[in-house]
């Protein structure tokens with residue numbers, strides 16, 4: 672069963688919006704293009720793991736991308752899988768090449784075409800998520816000693832795994848995505864047989880979804896880009912020119928002469944993702960280069976936004992930004 676379905680992360684959405692809006696000659700363009708590959712690979716890896724997890728029986732509830740509060744901050748879990756007897760925390764890594772888990776230096780070393788690169792040990796990361804989650808359970812649900820098992824799922828089936836670990840634990844914790852559900856089923860049976868008692872999965876599901884606080888990255892601030900440097904208007908899905916004009920009830924590209932649908936709604940999404948958390952009818956007209964307040968209203972209504980305030984001063988924002 673699905674508790675929270677797979678969605679494209681707001682980080683990936685924000686990078687895609689920025690690459691659409693930033694002129695290709697902008698000095699930060701190549702930096703952003705390079706940075707974009709990380710959330711993209713992350714999402715592809717999570718997609719792979721999600722399709723595997725969906726093969727689990729209905730005794731398991733799958734949550735993708737939960738961001739839960741811990742002290743003054745948050746921690747983000749790629750996948751949480753809940754059953755009546757235990758909980759699984761899964762960190763996904765989508766890396767090609769040879770992955771060497773160095774347990775002495777607590778590092779992950781990736782080798783691709785003889786080039787070595789060091790990363791934080793994902794086992795340490797997932798272990799940290801495990802104890803933070805355990806604290807969250809005791810604080811929010813008043814459940815202490817909830818059985819939590821953690822995994823690092825390797826999404827890329829051709830990556831080679833190596834380690835210098837002396838103990839066997841790493842072989843149970845770091846698994847290729849295709850074998851992940853076997854491990855989950857084994858642990859679930861183990862806890863069922865131990866008969867520790869049952870978890871209230873309905874209540875836990877509700878509390879997890881209530882506490883989940885999606886992350887909203889501010890890429891303009893991060894890369895020192897001003898809103899005025901971005902391209903306004905509707906971007907053509909065929910030639911990427913920001914030169915679409917409203918003609919006879921349709922959007923026509925003046926560059927390549929093709930029509931498109933949905934570009935205006937996407938433009939509103941880009942605005943809310945990058946420039947401001949809300950938009951007025953007037954700001955929408957000036958941003959899209961249209962004159963009719965009725966047309967702006969129609970576009971805003973068909974975009975995935977919600978309006979606040981009286982008609983005259985109404986501002987529109989994304990549903991998710993309520994929290």
Ligand SMILES: [Zn+2]
Pocket residue numbers: 907908909910911912924925926927928929
């Ligand atoms: Zn075009």
